[in-house]
Amino acid sequence: MSARQKITLLITAAGLFAALFFSGVTLWKMVDDQFDLIDDELKTLAKRALAACETAGPNHPEALDWLDHQPRWLVVSEAASGQVLYRSAQARRFELPNLPKKKITLRRVPVPDGLEIERDNLGRADFRVRCRFSDAGRLWACVARPLDDMQEEFWESVGEVALGLAVFVVVLLFASYVAAGFILRPLAALDRQAREISEAHLERRLPLTSAKDEFNALAATLNRVFDRLEHAFQRQKRLIADAAHELKTPLAVLRLTLHNIEMNAGEGERAELSGLMGQALRMERLVKSLLDLSILEAGDSIQREQVNVSEILVSLVSDYRLMAENGGIALHADVPEALTVSGDTDKLYRAFSNLLDNAVKYNRPNGEIRLTAQRKGRHIVALLTNTGPALPEEEAIKVFEPFYRVDKSRARELGGAGLGLAIVKRIVDLHGGRITIQGIAQDRIEVQVVLPAA
Ligand SMILES: Nc1ncnc2c1ncn2[C@@H]1O[C@H](COP(=O)(O)OP(=O)(O)O)[C@@H](O)[C@H]1O
Ligand SMILES: [Mg+2]
Numbered sequence: 001m002s003a004r005q006k007i008t009l010l011i012t013a014a015g016l017f018a019a020l021f022f023s024g025v026t027l028w029k030m031v032d033d034q035f036d037l038i039d040d041e042l043k044t045l046a047k048r049a050l051a052a053c054e055t056a057g058p059n060h061p062e063a064l065d066w067l068d069h070q071p072r073w074l075v076v077s078e079a080a081s082g083q084v085l086y087r088s089a090q091a092r093r094f095e096l097p098n099l100p101k102k103k104i105t106l107r108r109v110p111v112p113d114g115l116e117i118e119r120d121n122l123g124r125a126d127f128r129v130r131c132r133f134s135d136a137g138r139l140w141a142c143v144a145r146p147l148d149d150m151q152e153e154f155w156e157s158v159g160e161v162a163l164g165l166a167v168f169v170v171v172l173l174f175a176s177y178v179a180a181g182f183i184l185r186p187l188a189a190l191d192r193q194a195r196e197i198s199e200a201h202l203e204r205r206l207p208l209t210s211a212k213d214e215f216n217a218l219a220a221t222l223n224r225v226f227d228r229l230e231h232a233f234q235r236q237k238r239l240i241a242d243a244a245h246e247l248k249t250p251l252a253v254l255r256l257t258l259h260n261i262e263m264n265a266g267e268g269e270r271a272e273l274s275g276l277m278g279q280a281l282r283m284e285r286l287v288k289s290l291l292d293l294s295i296l297e298a299g300d301s302i303q304r305e306q307v308n309v310s311e312i313l314v315s316l317v318s319d320y321r322l323m324a325e326n327g328g329i330a331l332h333a334d335v336p337e338a339l340t341v342s343g344d345t346d347k348l349y350r351a352f353s354n355l356l357d358n359a360v361k362y363n364r365p366n367g368e369i370r371l372t373a374q375r376k377g378r379h380i381v382a383l384l385t386n387t388g389p390a391l392p393e394e395e396a397i398k399v400f401e402p403f404y405r406v407d408k409s410r411a412r413e414l415g416g417a418g419l420g421l422a423i424v425k426r427i428v429d430l431h432g433g434r435i436t437i438q439g440i441a442q443d444r445i446e447v448q449v450v451l452p453a454a
Contacts, residue, residue: 003187004180010228011176013168019168030157035128042072042130046141049076050134053085053141073144076352079133090115096129099142104130107144118148126151168205186215194222202230214252241294247287255280282417289419292350293402296426302344306454310339311374312349322355329363329387331369339380342454345433351427352382354420355447359386359413364443375453382449391439399437400425 049067053076056063064086067074073096074088093115096107111117111125119125131142197204205226206219245419255277262273317333324331341348359369367387374381389407391399398404403418405411411418419436428435435450440446 007180008177015172042143046143076141079140244291286417330368335373340454347427351424362388385446
């Protein structure tokens with residue numbers, strides 16, 4: 001789940017919790033107020049019924065007249081004997097049992113037909129009952145009213161609140177999603193910029209603002225991480241460059257000395273010395289490649305001029321043709337004239353030379369090499385295929401890494417240290433181009449170089 005979704009859910013959950021609490025309190029208050037109103041009404045009615053019964057009797061039988069017009073359940077009795085003095089029309093139809101004296105209660109009782117009281121499917125209805133004594137304590141009255149409309153209103157309100165809550169949740173979800181996006185926007189920008197820096201521009205830094213928020217703190221921390229990374233990278237590169245530089249002269253001296261010794265050596269020692277010289281030469285080549293690679297990696301731009309790639313390729317083909325034919329390899333080239341790019345002639349020469357070198361070196365006897373180049377839109381596309389060992393896809397990405405060789409023993413035998421393609425890739429990158437290598441058949445490898453045309 002994304003951070004945005006999490007924040008959205010959290011805000012919505014908190015909002016829903018608050019809304020539920022608020023609705024609960026409101027509903028409870030609503031019910032409570034309604035009961036207060038009902039209780040007041042019942043109290044007034046009980047008081048008046050008691051007063052009427054006090055004054056009624058043989059002298060004033062009309063005092064009870066208005067009671068008969070009350071639509072409520074009403075019973076007045078003598079407190080001491082319990083003898084009923086008056087029952088309203090409803091009270092004559094059904095009983096409310098076990099009424100406690102001087103109290104407010106709720107009763108659910110069966111109610112007969114025809115009383116305009118709403119009943120449940122078992123024929124029962126809920127009543128609010130209030131009982132009280134007369135002032136002198138001689139009489140006792142109980143008044144009740146059904147809760148039908150109130151219950152209905154309550155459930156109606158609950159329904160409305162639920163609907164309101166549902167709408168509220170939808171609106172809140174939307175609003176919090178927008179808000180979460182707004183909150184996280186700096187983070188998305190930070191992520192994009194940090195990725196750009198880590199992938200391609202380690203020298204750049206994240207922009208800092210004057211805000212004292214967590215995003216700014218994170219950006220500052222990331223900048224410190226980039227500082228250290230860049231420093232470590234540079235130190236590592238410098239170390240390699242320095243080591244290669246320091247090794248260059250002693251190796252040359254060693255080789256020359258071996259050469260001099262070889263000149264004056266006897267027949268028996270000569271073979272051994274020439275083996276040693278071969279090793280020294282290999283080391284010199286490796287050191288030179290290392291130095292070249294570190295120089296190429298240190299710079300991030302090249303000196304550009306109009307370069308005729310066709311000339312470079314044609315000249316390389318004639319250089320390598322002899323070497324290829326010595327190995328029984330046929331070299332076919334199809335390069336049109338005047339393909340030009342803007343770049344560095346020596347570096348491009350070096351890159352294509354490395355590629356042709358590989359195509360010959362890793363070929364098989366009686367194999368072939370095909371080189372084509374053409375302009376495609378705003379690019380020059382050079383395609384070099386050669387027969388050779390299979391190149392699985394997972395190896396194809398790794399061959400551009402320094403010192404990576406597919407078949408180590410064979411490559412070493414052929415004098416390669418695994419730096420050639422790393423150098424080629426760096427040169428192509430510096431020209432703003434692209435290089436890929438892939439096995440296109442069981443025994444065929446294709447290298448494609450795309451360079452922006454001049
Ligand atoms: N044209 C090719 N055909 C077959 N294998 C190749 C080709 N080019 C490169 N490779 C493989 O990629 C590895 C890396 O190449 P590279 O960097 O030039 O190193 P090196 O030539 O010093 O061994 C080689 O060892 C070889 O296994
Ligand atoms: Mg090579």
